[in-house]
Amino acid sequence: MNDILSNKELVLSIIVLIIAFVTHRIVIWSAAKISKKVERSALRKQYLNRYVGYIIWTLATITIVFVWGISRDGFWVALGSTFAVVGVALFANWSILSNVTASFILYFTFPFKIGDRVRIHDKDLPVTAIIEDIKGFYTFLRTAEGEVITYPNNLLLQKGVSILRGRKESIFDIDKDEETDPTAR
Structure with missing residues (x-):
């Protein structure tokens, strides 16, 4: 009887691995x-x-752990404890999770891409730069002076961003007292 159970568990484990592999390949194909x-x-x-892939x-x-019948109560206690520790760490530094989430949002929806010249409208630290790379946590910006700035992805979603496309500065940077037509720049 034990041999039959272990064969069933082995077959289910292989099926779970195949499903995970196929799902991961579909995601890779879709992303491409x-x-x-x-x-x-x-x-x-x-x-x-x-x-x-990590997810x-x-x-x-976790599914394979359940297939092999490891004590669910013990598993849930261990998993809950792990998530509690991770939750406290993320709460202490919530920007980690928000930056990863912002990276996914920027990947799929936002209008700027690597190589675009942008102006970030931040009253404390306004930045005009070219986007060099968008990573999981930060976006790398290069200013006209050659300075590389790492800018958190979640702030790119929170701040106003102008895509300059050949313009020297954003319309929001033009002094309101100027006599010139702001669209002429």
Whole structure:
């Protein structure tokens, strides 16, 4: 009887691994199609694949733990304790989670991309720069002076951003007392 159970568990584990593998491949294929369509860099596609892969394989591991019948009560206590510690750490530094989430949002929806010249409207630290790379947590910006600025992704969603496309400065930077037509710049 034990041999039959272990064979069943082995078959179910293999099925879970195959489903996880196929799902991960579908995500990679979809990300490649979307990246090509919206002109995203291969590096950003790689980040998306990695983060989604972490989620898929973690879920597959948890499913296999349940298939093999490891004590569910003990498992939930251990998982709950782990999430409690991680939750406290993320609450202490909530920007980690918000930056990763913002990275996904920027990847799929936001209008600027690597190579665009942008103006970030921040009253404390206004920035005009070219986007060099958009990573999982930060966006790398290069100013006209050659300075590289790492700007948190969640702030790109919170602040106003102008895409300059050949303009020297944003219309919001033009002094209201000037006599010139702001669209002429």
